[in-house]
Amino acid sequence: MITLKMTLRRMLSERRRSNNKLSRALSSSQIHHASRTTWSPPLVSLDLLDDCSSTFTHSHAAPIQKCTANDNARIIDGRSAAEEIKSSIAIEVSRMKESIGKVPGLAVILVGRGQDSLAYVRNKIMACHEVGFKFSIAELPENCTEEEVCDALSNYNKDASIHGILVQLPLPQHFDAGKILNVLSLEKDVDGFHTLNIGNLAIQGREPLFIPCTAKGCIELLLRSDVEIVGKRAVVIGRSNIVGLPTFLLLQRHHATVSIVHAYSENPEIIAREADILVAAAGVPNLVRGSWLKPGAVVLDVGINPIEDPESEHGYRLIGDVCFKEAVRIASAVTPVPGGVGPMTVAMLLLNTLEAAKRALHFP
Amino acid sequence: MITLKMTLRRMLSERRRSNNKLSRALSSSQIHHASRTTWSPPLVSLDLLDDCSSTFTHSHAAPIQKCTANDNARIIDGRSAAEEIKSSIAIEVSRMKESIGKVPGLAVILVGRGQDSLAYVRNKIMACHEVGFKFSIAELPENCTEEEVCDALSNYNKDASIHGILVQLPLPQHFDAGKILNVLSLEKDVDGFHTLNIGNLAIQGREPLFIPCTAKGCIELLLRSDVEIVGKRAVVIGRSNIVGLPTFLLLQRHHATVSIVHAYSENPEIIAREADILVAAAGVPNLVRGSWLKPGAVVLDVGINPIEDPESEHGYRLIGDVCFKEAVRIASAVTPVPGGVGPMTVAMLLLNTLEAAKRALHFP
Numbered sequence: 001m002i003t004l005k006m007t008l009r010r011m012l013s014e015r016r017r018s019n020n021k022l023s024r025a026l027s028s029s030q031i032h033h034a035s036r037t038t039w040s041p042p043l044v045s046l047d048l049l050d051d052c053s054s055t056f057t058h059s060h061a062a063p064i065q066k067c068t069a070n071d072n073a074r075i076i077d078g079r080s081a082a083e084e085i086k087s088s089i090a091i092e093v094s095r096m097k098e099s100i101g102k103v104p105g106l107a108v109i110l111v112g113r114g115q116d117s118l119a120y121v122r123n124k125i126m127a128c129h130e131v132g133f134k135f136s137i138a139e140l141p142e143n144c145t146e147e148e149v150c151d152a153l154s155n156y157n158k159d160a161s162i163h164g165i166l167v168q169l170p171l172p173q174h175f176d177a178g179k180i181l182n183v184l185s186l187e188k189d190v191d192g193f194h195t196l197n198i199g200n201l202a203i204q205g206r207e208p209l210f211i212p213c214t215a216k217g218c219i220e221l222l223l224r225s226d227v228e229i230v231g232k233r234a235v236v237i238g239r240s241n242i243v244g245l246p247t248f249l250l251l252q253r254h255h256a257t258v259s260i261v262h263a264y265s266e267n268p269e270i271i272a273r274e275a276d277i278l279v280a281a282a283g284v285p286n287l288v289r290g291s292w293l294k295p296g297a298v299v300l301d302v303g304i305n306p307i308e309d310p311e312s313e314h315g316y317r318l319i320g321d322v323c324f325k326e327a328v329r330i331a332s333a334v335t336p337v338p339g340g341v342g343p344m345t346v347a348m349l350l351l352n353t354l355e356a357a358k359r360a361l362h363f364p
Numbered sequence: 365m366i367t368l369k370m371t372l373r374r375m376l377s378e379r380r381r382s383n384n385k386l387s388r389a390l391s392s393s394q395i396h397h398a399s400r401t402t403w404s405p406p407l408v409s410l411d412l413l414d415d416c417s418s419t420f421t422h423s424h425a426a427p428i429q430k431c432t433a434n435d436n437a438r439i440i441d442g443r444s445a446a447e448e449i450k451s452s453i454a455i456e457v458s459r460m461k462e463s464i465g466k467v468p469g470l471a472v473i474l475v476g477r478g479q480d481s482l483a484y485v486r487n488k489i490m491a492c493h494e495v496g497f498k499f500s501i502a503e504l505p506e507n508c509t510e511e512e513v514c515d516a517l518s519n520y521n522k523d524a525s526i527h528g529i530l531v532q533l534p535l536p537q538h539f540d541a542g543k544i545l546n547v548l549s550l551e552k553d554v555d556g557f558h559t560l561n562i563g564n565l566a567i568q569g570r571e572p573l574f575i576p577c578t579a580k581g582c583i584e585l586l587l588r589s590d591v592e593i594v595g596k597r598a599v600v601i602g603r604s605n606i607v608g609l610p611t612f613l614l615l616q617r618h619h620a621t622v623s624i625v626h627a628y629s630e631n632p633e634i635i636a637r638e639a640d641i642l643v644a645a646a647g648v649p650n651l652v653r654g655s656w657l658k659p660g661a662v663v664l665d666v667g668i669n670p671i672e673d674p675e676s677e678h679g680y681r682l683i684g685d686v687c688f689k690e691a692v693r694i695a696s697a698v699t700p701v702p703g704g705v706g707p708m709t710v711a712m713l714l715l716n717t718l719e720a721a722k723r724a725l726h727f728p
Contacts, residue, residue: 178570195570199563202613203605206542206559231630239616241567249566252603252624257635259623260616266595271621274638 073328076225076300076335078217082343085220086131089350093132096363104357105134105162106190106349109152111175112142117168127346133353134161142172149175150183157185163360164190164353169242187360190352192216192246201249209359210352215246217344218279218300219254225333227277227298230255235275237261237268237321238282243302247279268292280321290326299327299334302341437692440589440664440699442581446707449584450495453714457496460727468721469498469526470554470713473516475539476506481532491710497717498525506536513539514547521549527724528554528717533606551724554716556580556610565613573723574716579610581708582643582664583618589697591641591662594619599639601625601632601685602646607666611643632656644685654690663691663698666705 097103106128110121121137128135136159138152149167156165165188171177181193189197192210200208222229234256238244244260251258256277261268272278272292280288281302293299303321320337327334335341357363461467470492474485485501492499500523502516513531520529529552535541545557553561556574564572586593598620602608608624615622620641625632636642636656644652645666657663667685684701691698699705721727 178567195560195563195567198566199559202562202566202609203542203559204603204609205605231628233635239568241569245566245568255626255628257623257625257629259621261621262619264595264619265621271597
């Protein structure tokens with residue numbers, strides 16, 4: 001069987017040639033810059049904050065491009081923000097390696113070979129390689145047992161060279177995802193889906209060890225784009241455990257007034273139109289039309305939907321949940337698909353893994 | 365020191381004389397009725413529901429009184445609903461006692477002697493006595509250590525005659541409430557505040573062992589009043605860990621489109637006015653005026669605020685977060701304070717404790 005590992009070996013060897021661009025790009029002046037830019041303020045402090053607004057102004061705005069002369073919206077460039085974050089992480093990894101001879105390690109458990117899952121895992125492997133993380137993968141067949149998945153998890157739980165573990169979701173339907181995720185060591189739950197991490201994200205005054213990556217990436221983009229969150233109306237479309245729920249919880253911790261719209265919601269477009277900040281995470285291509293947007297809203301499009309396109313190289317292309325062409329005429333800022341929230345999700349996974357490694361290795 | 369136990373002994377002896385009214389009130393025809401009426405459908409089934417609306421129509425509406433000839437709103441009578449639920453619980457307790465010679469046991473840990481806490485604990489003791497539960501209390505001085513509280517908790521964790529334990533909140537400020545609550549055995553967490561219970565309430569597809577009592581009481585009142593929840597706009601004012609957060613999570617599991625308003629929210633009255641169902645849990649007397657309400661909204665008032673009143677027996681009376689006089693002219697239904705959500709909270713605590721006991725004793 002040609003495994004994902006084998007396929008990736010070739011890709012990585014190609015990638016290696018252009019891979020040093022990151023380190024070349026890093027000047028000493030950037031090192032100081034990087035150490036203070038990459039992550040949001042701690043959550044507990046947010047809960048206790050009396051006057052929040054000042055803490056949210058970042059000294060550097062995220063890279064934002066104007067779309068075209070005819071459009072109003074700024075395009076929030078997630079790819080570029082993610083590259084910047086990865087650069088900062090790469091510096092930290094070098095520092096760690098030089099100082100204690102160790103690097104952060106990420107492990108992925110992949111059950112079956114769903115095309116989407118393979119693509120996501122490939123992205124993660126490449127990203128780990130870019131920043132200098134160790135990467136390990138346990139590939140299990142679609143028809144494996146829950147016990148086998150839990151065994152693989154337990155092995156990684158015990159492996160001191162692995163600091164972050166994720167189970168690539170979705171799992172085949174016959175699995176109890178909750179049961180499996182809770183076998184995962186809380187200290188290595190870099191996806192942030194462990195019940196205790198979600199509980200601690202929900203409860204005011206607590207601080208989860210990890211925040212789910214897409215939610216964290218969304219907030220990071222808002223903060224880097226100098227979007228005011230405190231007191232603003234935010235609407236999250238979609239209430240998945242992976243994106244909608246944690247994004248709701250995180251926006252609320254940043255003191256937005258948040259509503260969640262879902263399949264049962266009546267008049268979703270009216271509710272969406274109330275949003276100063278709209279997060280679309282329904283998985284429905286072009287669901288959010290221009291008429292769903294309040295003029296001047298900031299729109300984060302989490303959807304990644306493949307649609308047929310004979311003109312593109314692979315016969316399909318990716319579009320978001322938001323009708324981009326219409327959104328750029330109404331919104332004040334919008335993330336593109338691809339190149340918006342997607343790259344930030346991977347960057348946040350790396351960031352969580354770096355944090356996990358620092359914590360485990362007592363590395364400041 | 366005159367302890368709460370001693371004060372209560374006298375109160376209980378007085379209460380005992382009129383206490384048999386509950387059992388007298390229970391006819392055999394009510395037994396069948398009781399066994400199918402008291403609790404909401406399981407949560408996981410709600411998550412998976414394709415067509416929910418039909419499951420939410422209760423065969424019996426909750427007792428609702430018309431306010432006065434001039435007012436529009438029905439008054440949702442929480443006291444009467446709570447009495448009905450307690451009657452059902454008392455029957456279950458009798459059945460348990462006859463069948464296996466055991467009764468549910470509830471333990472409270474009380475730190476310090478805050479007047480509010482004392483009043484709440486008194487209510488709980490009386491309620492336990494009414495339905496035939498065993499009750500135990502550990503009273504600790506205000507200046508006790510976290511370790512002493514945890515020791516008291518551990519003792520109750522091990523005590524097989526105790527099926528539900530709660531730590532009376534708020535704890536003195538120097539305590540880490542989260543740490544203490546998590547010492548509590550998950551199977552005895554009848555307040556539902558353990559991180560795993562909150563996490564499982566937040567995550568779709570999971571079922572927490574216990575749902576926090578006020579949130580559960582609110583939903584129970586809506587269901588008993590035949591209020592449609594699915595797809596409706598619900599606004600929760602206040603985002604406390606004890607009320608606002610779990611009520612948000614529970615309303616969402618019942619497929620409402622929910623928003624949370626809090627101290628940082630801009631224009632809270634405009635957001636409140638969008639609500640078909642409004643839950644006021646801010647702890648601010650008369651915060652919600654008539655102008656905050658959508659005509660025909662259903663209003664649940666969780667606030668219990670003492671205000672000075674020289675004409676009343678104790679020099680004060682209790683009012684809610686909602687300006688009742690104005691609300692009854694705009695809303696379609698409203699809970700009074702006192703006599704609305706408050707009694708339901710205690711009834712739900714008893715219900716959670718009964719469920720805990722049944723689970724522990726394998727009693728069907």
